[in-house]
Amino acid sequence: MNVSRVVDPVVLSEAERRRLERALAAARLADLRPRASVEPIVLAVAFAAGLAVVFVRHLGVLPWSSSQHGVGTLIVWALLLFGFALSSLSAVRAHRLRWLPQGRVLTSGELLDLRGSVVHVRGLEHLEEIREPTDTLVAGDGLATLKLCFSDGSFAIFHVQQSERRAILRDLEETAARLREAAASGERATLEELQLFPDLPPLPNGEGPFRDAPTRVRFDPPAPTRRQLFVSVAVAALAPLLMWGRNALSDELSFRRALREGDVAAWLAYLDGEPRREAEARHEHLPRARLVQARRHGIDGLRSFLRLYGDSSVADEAAEELRLLLATEGPM
Numbered sequence: 001m002n003v004s005r006v007v008d009p010v011v012l013s014e015a016e017r018r019r020l021e022r023a024l025a026a027a028r029l030a031d032l033r034p035r036a037s038v039e040p041i042v043l044a045v046a047f048a049a050g051l052a053v054v055f056v057r058h059l060g061v062l063p064w065s066s067s068q069h070g071v072g073t074l075i076v077w078a079l080l081l082f083g084f085a086l087s088s089l090s091a092v093r094a095h096r097l098r099w100l101p102q103g104r105v106l107t108s109g110e111l112l113d114l115r116g117s118v119v120h121v122r123g124l125e126h127l128e129e130i131r132e133p134t135d136t137l138v139a140g141d142g143l144a145t146l147k148l149c150f151s152d153g154s155f156a157i158f159h160v161q162q163s164e165r166r167a168i169l170r171d172l173e174e175t176a177a178r179l180r181e182a183a184a185s186g187e188r189a190t191l192e193e194l195q196l197f198p199d200l201p202p203l204p205n206g207e208g209p210f211r212d213a214p215t216r217v218r219f220d221p222p223a224p225t226r227r228q229l230f231v232s233v234a235v236a237a238l239a240p241l242l243m244w245g246r247n248a249l250s251d252e253l254s255f256r257r258a259l260r261e262g263d264v265a266a267w268l269a270y271l272d273g274e275p276r277r278e279a280e281a282r283h284e285h286l287p288r289a290r291l292v293q294a295r296r297h298g299i300d301g302l303r304s305f306l307r308l309y310g311d312s313s314v315a316d317e318a319a320e321e322l323r324l325l326l327a328t329e330g331p332m
Contacts (some may be wrong), residue, residue, distance in 0.1 A: 060253025
C-alpha cells in the first residue's frame, strides 16, 4: 500500500508555509540544496529561439512554394508551442517555489521529499525498518549511513555523524512507535504535535494543497498540474492559426521581393504555387516584366508579346510602341 501523500507548496497558506520553513530549519536529518530555477527559464528561451528560427526560415523567399510552411512544419510548430508554454509555466512555478529547497528532509514526525515541484510526505508511523548498510558506509570522515525503509517499499538514505548515530536511531524508533499508537487510537493531538501534515484525507477533486499520491512516485515534471498541461495543449492548438499568419506574411514579403526585382524570373518564381496575389501578378506585373524583356528585341519582340499577352493590362502600351517603331523603321 502506498503511504505517500502529496502537498502542493504553491497553494499553502502563509501560516502553513511559515510552519514548513521552521520545520526545515529545525529538521533532524536533511539532504537539501537550493532549488534549481534556471532550467525552465533556459528551456523557455530555447523553445522561443526555436519558434523564432522556424518563423524566419525561408520567410519571404522566392520561389513562393519554398516560402510556405506545410503540414510537416505544422507538427514542429505545435511541439515548439507546447514546449514553450509548458516551460514558461514551469518557470513561473519555479519562481513561486524559490523559497523551498530541493532534496529530502526528516522533520519531527515525517519524511518530506522535496525533489520535485510538489512535496511527497510519508509519516514516520509507516516507518518499517532502519538499516545501516555497510556497503554505503562513508569511511574516513566519521559519517555513517542510515536507510529508512517504509511499509510501501520506499526508502530514504541519510548520512549522520557516528557520534550521533545511536541517539538518532533511538529517537526515530521511539517517534515511530508513538505515532503508530496515536494513528491506531485516533489520537489527533499527538499526530498534530509531531507532524506538519497529519494523515488528513485529501480534499475532494484534488482542491487545496493535499492530494493523493500516485501509485508509482516518478520524477515530477516542471508543470505537474492539469491546468498547466491543458493551457499548454491549448497554446499548441494555436499552431495552425499562427502558421497561417506566418505564411500570409511570407506571401506578402515574397510579393514585395518580386516587385523589387521586377524581372520575369522573379514573377515566375512568385507564381510557383498558389500565392494570394496571383491574379495581380499574372495579369499585371508579369506582363509588364515581359514587355520590358520584349523591348530589347525590337519589333519582333513586341509582336511576340502581343500574340501572348494581347489581353493584358499593358497590351495597349505595347501596341502603341510597336506602331511607333513601325512608323519610324518601316515594316520588316
